[in-house]
Amino acid sequence: MADPEEEGLKLIQSKPEGVLQSELWKVLGVDSRKCSRIVKKLEECGLIERVEFRKEGIKTYLLKAKRQPVNPCDLLAGEELIPCIGCELECIVEECHPLMDWMYQLAIIEHTE
Ligand code: SF4
Numbered sequence: 195m196a197d198p199e200e201e202g203l204k205l206i207q208s209k210p211e212g213v214l215q216s217e218l219w220k221v222l223g224v225d226s227r228k229c230s231r232i233v234k235k236l237e238e239c240g241l242i243e244r245v246e247f248r249k250e251g252i253k254t255y256l257l258k259a260k261r262q263p264v265n266p267c268d269l270l271a272g273e274e275l276i277p278c279i280g281c282e283l284e285c286i287v288e289e290c291h292p293l294m295d296w297m298y299q300l301a302i303i304e305h306t307e
Contacts, residue, residue: 198222202232206242207259214247216254233257271300 202222206213213221219229233255236242240260247256269276277292287293 198224198228199232199235202229203236203241203259206236206257210258212245212256212258214249214254215244215257216249216252218257271296272303274299 202218205218205221215229215233216226218233219226222229222232224232233242233244236257237244241262242257242259244255244257247254269279274296277290277296281292283290283292
């Protein structure tokens with residue numbers, strides 16, 4: 195079974211508009227006290243933000259994922275920078291040869307490490 199904190203974080207990250215805490219515990223299949231502990235831990239780790247929210251007059255919290263800084267190493271295949279940086283092509287990701295070549299290069303590097 196998945197770690198409920200990880201599961202909660204994934205769920206919150208999948209909803210850019212945010213998730214109500216009063217609904218999160220039901221989706222996670224935990225009680226509201228356990229959900230509060232999960233939310234507190236995610237907030238303390240700086241992974242989410244919690245904003246007071248009223249739904250039908252009842253106080254709850256809107257939970258939103260915080261954006262994490264990109265690790266610059268994730269943009270490199272060896273010494274080759276991902277082609278999307280500074281790209282001016284008309285973007286159709288599924289058909290992009292520069293990106294496919296870069297990903298191929300990345301796969302080779304990861305396979306040989
Ligand atoms: S996917 Fe291709 S076309 Fe789109 S931004 Fe990246 S390099 Fe440019």
